[in-house]
Amino acid sequence: MMSFWLVLQQLALLILIITTDALNNNNESDHAALLAMKSKILDPFGGGALSSWNESSHFCNWEGVVCGKRHKRVTIIHLSSLGLSGTLSPHVGNLTFLRRLLLNNNTFHGEIPNEIGGLYRLKALVLRRNSFQGRIPSSLSRCSNLMNISIGFNNLVGTIPEEFSSLSMLKEISVHYNNLTGGIPKSLGNITSLEEFSAAYNHFAGTIPNNLGQLKNLVFLGLAGNQISGMIPSSLYNLSNLNFLSLSFNHLHGSLPPYFGNMFPHLKILQLHYNNFTGQLPNSIGNLTKAKTLAFSGNEFSGKLTVDFRKLVNLRRLYLDSNNLGSGDFDEMHFLESLTNCNSLEVLNIHGNQFRGVLPDFVGNLSSNLYCFGFSSNQLQGRIPPTIGNLVNLSLLGLSYNRFTGPIPSTIGKLQKLQRFVLQGNQLSGTIPVSIGNLSLIIGLYFSNNNLEGTIPSSIGNCKRLIALNLEQNNLSGTIPKELFQVSSLSIFLDLSDNNLSGPLPSEIGELKSLVALDISNNNLSGEIPGSVSSCTSLESLFLQGNMLQGSIPNSMEFMRGLQFLDLSSNNLSGQIPTFLEKLSLINLNLSFNDFNGELPLHGTFANSSSVSVYGNDKLCGGIPSLQLPRCPVKKLNRNFFFSSKRIYAIVGASILGILILISSLVFYLRKRKRESTTLKLLPKESFVQISYGELLNATDEFSSSNLIGAGGFGFVYRGVLDQIGDVAIKVLNLVNPGATRSFIAECKALKSIRHRNLVKIVTCCSSIDFQGNEFKALVYEFMMNGNLEKWLHPSQNTSRSEFNLLQRLRVAIDVAFALDYLHNQCEPTVIHCDLKPSNILLDQQMVSHVGDFGLARLYHPEMGISHHSSSMGVIGTVGYAAPEYGIGSEMSIKGDVYSYGVLLLEMLTGKRPTDLMFVNGLNIHNFVGQALAKNAVELVLDQAILKSDIVISQRDNCLIALVKIGLACSEELPQNRMCMTDVVRELQHINKAMFK
Structure with a gap:
């Protein structure tokens, strides 16, 4: 008996030894697999996340690696949010004890390896928010213990594998935001x-x-x-058991059954917006007692809203906008009373329906948490109830395009958190209440198209965050308070047009340094245009027509270099039209019906009869023939002057002296040129600030890597600080590259004479010898605080950046269009950029866009054609942005830039690069968006960030559709079918104005 137990013990010991040896061997396979994985991973921080993955410690102690306590096999890999990139090695399939693989919030790319299907113990696969491509491997169906597949926010294609149906323990499948x-x-x-x-x-x-x-x-x-x-x-x-149901932005139709709200007792989030649902909203919606968000926007729901919401005590957001709700019954708005029981309500949006009747007083009893009250574009009438002042947490109050009458209630001043107040398109009367000055957080006031009267209250000067004010088409009178012009935050527009305002323009107008558009047309303003208007350095549109202004155009306006639209027509202005207007970047200039005299300038905007109007100025002469002005009289010289002997001697003497000075100057210049063989020959020295190599060395801390902010094919870009200038960006050319010198010459030549608000300003071109005697070339630009557009459209995972909204993207589109229109149509010679793309568009501190990098630019002379020497031959731009005709050897043209602009605009709208992996087999970004437009499904291809906007939805959608059409029209395959940039600018201006009506 004893011998039997002894044998059994020895056998158990033998099994333990064999098992231990096997586990030790498998430990080695885990070790090898981890090292293979490391070899495919890029760690941007060098000795960061994976620095511990080395031989100095056991792999179970490596960061992000967890092993089982008993068998020391890898059970968890947790490398989330570490900024890692690279690919996922197929060797991950050798970690057979792995239960959780967590790589989310990095930038891994490549395919998910099929070998992952060998991890039969795997429970959680979390790869979301990376850049994985290819198909979802069907081999995952072999991981029979899988409970969680989370692979959203990648670039995966293909279908969801049918084989997943065999995963009997699966609890979560998350594949959202891919290209499946x-x-x-x-x-x-x-x-x-x-x-x-x-x-x-x-x-x-x-x-x-x-x-x-x-x-x-x-x-x-x-x-x-x-x-x-x-x-x-x-x-x-x-x-x-559903608590979240989202079917929005699809093509679903039909009506909701009467029992709909009875079927989901646990539902918290219901999103049915932007489909094609019809019929009446069922009363049973009132039984969704757990609901926090109900979204029915953008459908075709109709009829009377009879839902009793009083049991929805958890409701926070109710979206009913953009439907056909409404019946015209006298108690149309009675449903609002039941909403007063929803004490958590934050958003109430019924914009864009057919609601009639009056806004009842009990709206003031709605939730004190309400911050969005959207009732615009209905048929509401009567007065705005003063009780609305009880909603003290409102940030958006939209009542525009209804039939409201009576005054704006003074209680509006109690809404001290209000940011946007939208009242345009009603029949409101009375005065603007003085209490408007209490709205210290307001950024937008829109009161246009009403019957408001009286003066503009000076208290509006207290609205120190105001960026847009629209009071056009009212009956306002009196003078413009100087306090209004002291609201320096005004930046988008100030529109006081079509009123009865009188008196002079206050000199304080010059304090609006950030304002882009000013319209005070069709009033009764008098006096002269103040010279201080030139301090409005951001102004692009200035409309002063239809007043009684007098005097001449101020000479100080010469410095308004960003001005694009100037209308001074129908005033009493006089004097000569100043020639400095030729130098401004004007797209449209209207000087009609004034009392200007003298000779009309010939250049700049005056050279294009479609851009300038001077009708009704009977004392003008000259100009281009198409303007049909009379010829200017020839000035007769006094014959006696020439026949005076003293004058003859004076003329001859002056001529000889002039010739001698000219000869000596020429000799001096030639000698100086010979001496300065290392200076830049292509530019006059006085064109730029002179900066030495040593100054650049000091400015960049000896070109330290910590100052390196970019790199390209022709060199490196450093941030530096120069004593006399401040922050600059310094592009140091890599002269080993044979195209670098040509790029340098092209960029300096293109930028030496062009100046525009939306072009990067070059400080100097530096060509000299460094301290070792080597040739050195650099370009110094103004530094752009907000980097390039590429980083805003496609931020990296570890980049902390605020959201890039629709208005900002529209502003970029307009800025870039202005720049291209200037280069194509207002420069002599014409400049073809040839490399327009997001990384070449820089954003300053105010998010104004500047087109840069003219290293591939071509100059076009009508007589000589394109200057091929201006950049390296054979370079045609960047793949995805370069026009298709360039690929078959066609000449560079402004139509090629237009194509690049179209692709850029579509990229800004969709958030997808033209080189995205989804664009294969003939599909490109143009076709992708064009197909969506043809199916009335544009919203499905747009970057979702631009749909998250406080803009009225109908305005937003109209804007997006219009922008999509421009992008498609610019990126047509045939050059002759593309828009010209002047038309693009005009269309974008219309869109911009419509956004704020």
């Missing part, structure tokens, strides 16, 4: 353990499968932003 296609697999209905299915913002088509109704445990269903059509299947109403 096909339909929603019916087989998913077999995964009865599934609790979350998130597939939003892909390209899924077809209908919602009935089988999804079998997922009784489902609590999250997100299918927004696809191309799903049909009706909501009745089986979906069996998902009683």
